[in-house]
Amino acid sequence: MTRDEFIDILVLARSSEQQHIFAQKYLFHGIPFVFRERENEYYEFRKKIADKFKVGFHEVFIVGSAKLGFSYHKMSLFSYDSDIDVVIVNEKLFEEFYLKITDYQYQLDRFYRTINKTELKVYNEFLRYLVKGWMRPDKLPLSFQISLLKTEWFDFFNSLSYGRSEVGNYKVNAGLFKNYDYLSKYYTTSIEDTINSININ
Numbered sequence: 249m250t251r252d253e254f255i256d257i258l259v260l261a262r263s264s265e266q267q268h269i270f271a272q273k274y275l276f277h278g279i280p281f282v283f284r285e286r287e288n289e290y291y292e293f294r295k296k297i298a299d300k301f302k303v304g305f306h307e308v309f310i311v312g313s314a315k316l317g318f319s320y321h322k323m324s325l326f327s328y329d330s331d332i333d334v335v336i337v338n339e340k341l342f343e344e345f346y347l348k349i350t351d352y353q354y355q356l357d358r359f360y361r362t363i364n365k366t367e368l369k370v371y372n373e374f375l376r377y378l379v380k381g382w383m384r385p386d387k388l389p390l391s392f393q394i395s396l397l398k399t400e401w402f403d404f405f406n407s408l409s410y411g412r413s414e415v416g417n418y419k420v421n422a423g424l425f426k427n428y429d430y431l432s433k434y435y436t437t438s439i440e441d442t443i444n445s446i447n448i449n
């Protein structure tokens with residue numbers, strides 16, 4: 249599907265239910281563009297991530313331009329400079345990482361740890377996503393990343409990047425949704441915002 253074809257279908261999704269179905273059908277379902285004609289390799293890629301975090305392979309998705317072949321936000325095409333955006337949807341895993349973030353917050357509250365203004369700004373952005381049920385480790389301050397998640401998150405996804413996995417020579421990033429309802433809400437809202445932007449322009 250081309251960008252123009254995508255937009256033509258998108259603008260017809262006027263109700264919340266239609267936008268919800270659109271997100272399911274086009275953003276989550278099917279083989280991603282980056283794995284076109286390589287269905288088995290997509291399974292192997294998802295299974296590696298699922299096995300690492302002890303979740304079901306069906307709880308691992310590729311989203312963004314790597315899924316569609318273009319970004320419907322930036323209207324740019326997927327290219328060798330693009331990243332692979334992965335989302336995992338699993339409540340148990342979310343709670344495991346959430347507990348670590350909570351412990352870190354208590355250390356901040358008690359001044360056992362400190363962060364500077366720049367890190368605080370990044371952390372506040374992380375919290376904006378967190379209250380939407382989406383944990384984005386890339387939005388944590390660097391000190392958080394190193395202390396909490398470096399080995400089990402960043403090192404793992406780095407091991408899948410730049411030709412070291414089935415996905416190819418791309419950087420792999422990942423986020424974690426608490427459950428499918430939060431995933432659907434985030435992307436349905438994104439679809440609604442895009443439609444509103446198209447209608448304004």
